[in-house]
Amino acid sequence: MDVVAIASRKGGSGKTTLAGHLAVQAERASNRKVALIDTDPQGSLADWWNARSDDTPLFVQTSARSLERDLAQLRRTDIDLVIIDTPPAMTSTVANTLRLADIVVVPTRPSPHDLRSIGATVSLAEELGKPLLFVLNGAAPRARITNEAVAVLSRSGTLVPSIIHQRVDFASSMIDGRTVLELPDSQRAAEEIAKVWEYLADRLDNRARRLTVPDLPVRSALARPLPEIRQAAGEAA
Secondary structure, three states: OEEEEEOOOOOOOOHHHHHHHHHHHHHHHHOOOEEEEEOOOOOHHHHHHHOOOOOOOEEEEOOOOOHHHHHHHHOOOOOOEEEEEOOOOOOHHHHHHHHHOOEEEEEEOOOHHHHHOHHHHHHHHHHHOOOEEEEEOOEOOOOHHHHHHHHHHHHHOEEOOOOOEOOHHHHHHHHOOOOHHHOOOOHHHHHHHHHHHHHHHHHHHHHHHHOOOOOOOOHHHOOOOOOEEEOOOOOOO
């Protein structure tokens, strides 16, 4: 089971939108069984999921305190991928989530404030020894600041070679629990998400091939029941 943390110190970077879209694309493109976890107190990802008519991806109800034990239990199920949305801050909750993740994805908008904020996330990921990927999000085509952001992010780490552009479709789809992948006439936006997932999936697959020892569940989790997996869109998160 792979664990991906979507993290950014800057609010409004598009973490929740990216988490939901990557989860849906992962199930569509790779037949992975995906679970979502929302550690942001605002609960935006949970709200999106509750508005969703489809019962996948799954939603796992957990807490910061039980996250490690619940992830260990999820490894004993048929879930292949867990995507975790995090709050826009460098709190102990975020640090613990990144510690438990296999890879950290940092969405960043091409603005001076967003670019200045990446340092704390990069430092934390490096301290924890976690691979990190930048996703340039909400970019304006052919804008000078977009090109400057590409240069800054490329110098700071690994930039996913697919830019997500500013499109109304992303916001409108999230209102009723959908993604651009499920909207008509959103092909360009859907292709951008597909390319980001393709790159991320390749990194996860390469990591899996490098592992020589399988992941083992945490002993303290073995006596606990499985975390609650919410599958009915009408249930409260």
